Amino acid sequence: MTQMLTFRNVELYYHHVYALKGVSIELNEGETVALIGANGAGKSSILRAITGLRKIRSGEIHYMGRRIDGTSVADIVRKGIAMVPEGRRVFPYMSVKDNLLMGAFTRSDKADIQRTLDSVLHRFPRLKERFGQQAGTLSGGEQQMMVIGRALMAKPRLLLLDEPSLGIAPKLVQDIARAIVAISRDEGVSVLLVEQNSRMALSISDRAYALSTGTVVLSGDSKDLMGDDRIKAAYLGGEL
Amino acid sequence: MEQIIVNGLYLGAQYALIALGLTLIFSLMNVLNFAHGQMYVLGGFVTYTVVAQFGLPFIVGLIASAVVLAVVGAAVEKYLFAPVIRKSKREESTMLLAAGIAFFLDAVILLVFGEKQRGVPKIVNGVLNWDFRIIMPYDRILIGVLAIAMIAGFILFMQYTKAGRAMRALAQDRVAAELMGVDVARYSMLGFALGAMLAGLVGGLLVTITGINLGMGGPTSIKAFMMIMIGGAGVISGAIAGGFILGMMESIGLTVLAAYGDITYLMIFASLMVFLAFRPQGLMGKPWG
Numbered sequence: 001m002t003q004m005l006t007f008r009n010v011e012l013y014y015h016h017v018y019a020l021k022g023v024s025i026e027l028n029e030g031e032t033v034a035l036i037g038a039n040g041a042g043k044s045s046i047l048r049a050i051t052g053l054r055k056i057r058s059g060e061i062h063y064m065g066r067r068i069d070g071t072s073v074a075d076i077v078r079k080g081i082a083m084v085p086e087g088r089r090v091f092p093y094m095s096v097k098d099n100l101l102m103g104a105f106t107r108s109d110k111a112d113i114q115r116t117l118d119s120v121l122h123r124f125p126r127l128k129e130r131f132g133q134q135a136g137t138l139s140g141g142e143q144q145m146m147v148i149g150r151a152l153m154a155k156p157r158l159l160l161l162d163e164p165s166l167g168i169a170p171k172l173v174q175d176i177a178r179a180i181v182a183i184s185r186d187e188g189v190s191v192l193l194v195e196q197n198s199r200m201a202l203s204i205s206d207r208a209y210a211l212s213t214g215t216v217v218l219s220g221d222s223k224d225l226m227g228d229d230r231i232k233a234a235y236l237g238g239e240l
Numbered sequence: 241m242e243q244i245i246v247n248g249l250y251l252g253a254q255y256a257l258i259a260l261g262l263t264l265i266f267s268l269m270n271v272l273n274f275a276h277g278q279m280y281v282l283g284g285f286v287t288y289t290v291v292a293q294f295g296l297p298f299i300v301g302l303i304a305s306a307v308v309l310a311v312v313g314a315a316v317e318k319y320l321f322a323p324v325i326r327k328s329k330r331e332e333s334t335m336l337l338a339a340g341i342a343f344f345l346d347a348v349i350l351l352v353f354g355e356k357q358r359g360v361p362k363i364v365n366g367v368l369n370w371d372f373r374i375i376m377p378y379d380r381i382l383i384g385v386l387a388i389a390m391i392a393g394f395i396l397f398m399q400y401t402k403a404g405r406a407m408r409a410l411a412q413d414r415v416a417a418e419l420m421g422v423d424v425a426r427y428s429m430l431g432f433a434l435g436a437m438l439a440g441l442v443g444g445l446l447v448t449i450t451g452i453n454l455g456m457g458g459p460t461s462i463k464a465f466m467m468i469m470i471g472g473a474g475v476i477s478g479a480i481a482g483g484f485i486l487g488m489m490e491s492i493g494l495t496v497l498a499a500y501g502d503i504t505y506l507m508i509f510a511s512l513m514v515f516l517a518f519r520p521q522g523l524m525g526k527p528w529g
Contacts, residue, residue, distance in 0.1 A: 074421045105406060
């Protein structure tokens with residue numbers, strides 16, 4: 001397996017408060033890796049550091065053999081990294097169609113974009129029904145499908161998902177989990193998944209890192225972590 | 241009656257164009273551009289210089305106004321607003337900056353073009369007279385039609401081009417737009433240039449009818465902000481509605497209220513205050529928060 005993404009001792013601060021305190025993680029091509037942990041553990045900060053939304057203070061981030069920390073967000077997207085941000089962040093007064101087209105902003109081949117659009121609409125038929133509707137009028141679950149589709153429109157090699165189950169009706173969480181599994185299988189994209197819903201995250205990922213106050217406290221195969229007593233106690237509420 | 245409506249449409253189209261530029265800048269950067277009226281005056285003087293001084297055709301003057309103001313807008317964004325926004329979290333900073341630019345442009349216009357009222361010769365002669373129900377000089381009709389065509393062009397640009405879509409996205413969610421790969425700095429500059437260009441174009445259009453002078457900047461800014469308040473800030477449909485409503489109110493006022501003295505704007509301000517008490521976000525605006 002080739003290594004796709006590597007964090008070496010990354011530190012990240014919000015003003016004077018640290019969010020990441022020397023984090024080292026890696027992700028191989030084709031893998032789905034989950035980052036679990038409580039609110040404020042630093043999971044989302046890892047994604048923001050990758051996309052360049054936040055500058056890191058020290059350490060290195062490598063992607064496909066190249067160092068990428070310090071690169072602008074737009075260039076990161078062009079390198080094939082797409083992010084589904086926390087809270088969905090749809091463009092509320094734009095149609096579903098325009099939202100999806102925004103996802104392909106860095107691409108210019110119209111025929112190729114159309115092919116991707118067709119495959120996204122095929123994957124999420126609900127979006128086809130809502131194609132001309134303003135995105136703000138969709139339900140939470142539909143919006144989540146749309147922003148995942150929007151990220152796929154960039155034809156990414158690495159998909160970053162920030163809390164895709166947040167604020168979604170429980171019965172739709174399963175749909176989203178299934179969609180993530182299907183996407184990583186069909187499109188050959190690697191997935192880095194941030195989730196508070198640890199049970200869901202562990203059940204659909206190959207490996208996982210558990211974070212607490214800006215450091216990695218546990219890592220391993222998701223199957224093993226699912227049975228780990230410490231994980232059970234801390235993140236799964238003991239009801240497994 | 242028909243006369244009032246036609247006058248209102250003619251005025252409204254100009255106003256809507258001014259308001260569109262202002263609302264574009266506001267929605268993209270959260271900047272209240274108090275210098276918008278001065279940009280409009282500068283556009284008028286550029287057309288005046290090209291047409292009346294150099295003797296070139298009107299369309300050349302109009303294009304010159306658009307280009308000059310686009311460059312001014314881009315420079316003002318890149319070298320003044322962008323650094324201030326980067327350094328200061330407080331909204332007053334950009335307001336003060338915008339007010340400063342308004343005074344600065346006033347001074348520049350005074351130095352370069354002087355304080356006299358300027359105009360250009362009529363671009364078309366003749367008057368349309370439809371049975372004395374509508375009497376309208378042809379040049380006003382031409383300018384009105386040009387303004388409406390520009391509004392339509394702007395809407396099509398925002399709705400159907402990649403750059404227009406990117407600007408709408410940027411206005412609706414900055415972070416998400418950035419994550420789509422939109423170069424925020426570049427598109428903020430482009431949006432500001434486009435907004436300033438619209439102001440310059442209206443200046444160029446109206447110099448043929450009303451002429452232009454240094455004192456028109458401030459009042460034009462005030463009118464533009466009124467339109468935004470009526471229609472709702474940051475919304476394209478709101479700017480257009482606000483522009484046409486103000487144009488129509490002015491047209492009605494000047495005809496109906498003329499007998500009572502010059503009280504049109506007194507009435508407009510009074511009714512705007514009442515309106516805002518009931519609907520502070522304007523007609524199409526979204527309530528904040």
